[in-house]
Amino acid sequence: MHLNNNHPAGNTGTQAPKSPKRGIVRGTKKWGSDSGFSILELVAVMVISTIIFSATYFVLSSFAVRFEQLSKIARLNEEAYDCIMTIKHGLAVEEDQGGAFQFLGLTNANRMSLIGNSEQVQLGTGQYISGTTGVFFKPPKNSEVYSVRDSITISLNNRGFVEYDANAHGIDNYLASNVRIFPKLDDSDMKVEDLLFSPVTDIYNLANVSDTNIDIVRVYLKASIDLGNSSGGLFMPYENPYFVEYETFIAIEQGLD
Amino acid sequence: MMKNRKWNDSGFTLVELLASSLIVLIAIIGLFVGIQFTENQVFRNYRIRRAILLNSARLEYQNFLKQKYSTFLIDDQRMPIYKSSYSLDVLANSRKLDASFDTEIHVSDYAVNLNFYDKTRITVTCKWKEPSRGNKEQKVILMEDYYASKQ
Numbered sequence: 001m002h003l004n005n006n007h008p009a010g011n012t013g014t015q016a017p018k019s020p021k022r023g024i025v026r027g028t029k030k031w032g033s034d035s036g037f038s039i040l041e042l043v044a045v046m047v048i049s050t051i052i053f054s055a056t057y058f059v060l061s062s063f064a065v066r067f068e069q070l071s072k073i074a075r076l077n078e079e080a081y082d083c084i085m086t087i088k089h090g091l092a093v094e095e096d097q098g099g100a101f102q103f104l105g106l107t108n109a110n111r112m113s114l115i116g117n118s119e120q121v122q123l124g125t126g127q128y129i130s131g132t133t134g135v136f137f138k139p140p141k142n143s144e145v146y147s148v149r150d151s152i153t154i155s156l157n158n159r160g161f162v163e164y165d166a167n168a169h170g171i172d173n174y175l176a177s178n179v180r181i182f183p184k185l186d187d188s189d190m191k192v193e194d195l196l197f198s199p200v201t202d203i204y205n206l207a208n209v210s211d212t213n214i215d216i217v218r219v220y221l222k223a224s225i226d227l228g229n230s231s232g233g234l235f236m237p238y239e240n241p242y243f244v245e246y247e248t249f250i251a252i253e254q255g256l257d
Numbered sequence: 258m259m260k261n262r263k264w265n266d267s268g269f270t271l272v273e274l275l276a277s278s279l280i281v282l283i284a285i286i287g288l289f290v291g292i293q294f295t296e297n298q299v300f301r302n303y304r305i306r307r308a309i310l311l312n313s314a315r316l317e318y319q320n321f322l323k324q325k326y327s328t329f330l331i332d333d334q335r336m337p338i339y340k341s342s343y344s345l346d347v348l349a350n351s352r353k354l355d356a357s358f359d360t361e362i363h364v365s366d367y368a369v370n371l372n373f374y375d376k377t378r379i380t381v382t383c384k385w386k387e388p389s390r391g392n393k394e395q396k397v398i399l400m401e402d403y404y405a406s407k408q
Contacts, residue, residue: 056285063288067295074299081306200318201337216321218314218337234289236349246307249314251321 062234069227076225083182093176106250109137121194131198156195193222220247297389308383308397315381331360356385377403
C-alpha cells in the first residue's frame with residue numbers, strides 16, 4: 001500500500017495532492033503583483049492625483065475664505081447694531097458708591113444738544129442728510145444721584161471710534177468714562193465711516209428746530225470692514241470693503257420726572 | 258501565512274472607487290450648502306435689523322407726537338418718515354431691495370381692577386420680498402401700547 005506523505009489520512013484516491021509550486025509562491029509574496037507599474041501608469045496616476053488634490057484644495061480654500069468673510073460681515077452687523085442700541089439705551093453707569101447702576105442713554109435723557117463737527121452725507125437711498133458727529137445730553141430727572149451738573153457725550157472721536165463718556169459731578173473718571181462702544185477692539189479691521197446726529201423736523205413747528213434742545217433725533221451710522229482677500233474663489237466676490245448702514249429716530253423723554 | 262500578509266492583493270474595484278468619490282462629493286456639497294445657508298442668514302439678519310430700526314423710528318415719532326402734542330398721526334406727508342417705500346438693501350446685482358411700511362392705530366378699552374383705560378396700540382409693519390427665501394414675503398412687526406385713563 002502506497003501512503004501519501006502530504007496527507008495524514010493517506011491517499012484516499014479521491015483527493016489530488018497540493019501543488020508544491022503554489023504553496024511556495026503564497027508563502028513568500030508580500031506585496032501585490034511582481035510586475036510593478038510602468039512609467040506611463042505612474043505619470044497618469046500623478047496627473048490625476050494632482051488634478052484631484054488641486055480641485056479639492058481650491059474648493060476647500062474657497063469655503064474657508066468665504067466663511068472668514070461672512071464671519072467678518074456678521075461681526076460688523078452685530079457691533080454696528082449694538083452701537084445704535086447703546087446710543088439709544090445707554091451704558092450701565094455707576095449710580096452711587098452702593099454699587100447701583102443705571103442705564104443712561106438718549107431715550108431717557110433729560111435734555112439733548114448736538115456737538116462735534118457738522119457734516120453732510122448721502123444715504124444709500126440717495127437722500128442727503130446733515131448733522132453733527134456727536135451728541136451731549138443730561139441724565140434723567142428721576143435719577144437719584146445724577147444732577148444737572150452731570151452730562152454724557154456720545155461722539156465719533158478723532159481716532160475714528162464711537163465713544164461714550166459719562167461726566168458725573170464734574171469728575172471724568174467714573175466707570176463709563178471714555179468707553180469705546182464701536183468698534184470695540186483696537187486691532188479691529190472695522191471702520192466708522194459716518195456717525196451723524198440730526199434733529200428731526202417737527203411738522204407742527206418747522207421754524208423752531210434748534211441744535212441745542214432737541215426732542216427727537218435721527219441717528220445714522222455707516223460702517224465698513226476690510227474683508228481681506230477680495231476673491232471668494234468659487235463664489236462671487238463681495239464688495240471690499242463691505243459697508244452697512246443703520247438709521248433710526250430716538251425721541252427724548254423730556255417730561256420724565 | 259496570515260502574519261506575512263499585510264495588504265489585500267486584489268486592490269479595489271471601480272465600484273468602491275465610485276462609492277468613496279461619492280462620499281467625498283457629498284461632504285463637499287454639505288460644506289457648500291452650509292456656507293450658502295450662512296450667507297443667506299447673515300444678509301437676512303442685516304435686513305431684519307435695518308427693518309427693526311426703521312420701524313422703531315416710526316414708533317419713536319409717534320411717541321414724540323404724543324408727548325408734545327398729545328396726538329398720534331399717520332399718513333401725513335409732512336412727516337419726515339412718511340415715505341411708504343424704502344430701499345432696505347442693495348443686492349449683488351446692484352438691484353435695490355425695496356421695503357414697504359404700514360402704520361396702524363387701533364384704540365380699544367382696557368380694564369384692570371375696575372379701572373378703565375383707553376388703550377391705543379400702534380403697529381408698524383415692514384414688508385419686503387426676501388431673496389434668501391425665494392422672494393417670499395418677510396415681515397417685521399413692532400407694536401407699542403399707550404394707556405390713558407378714561408375721563
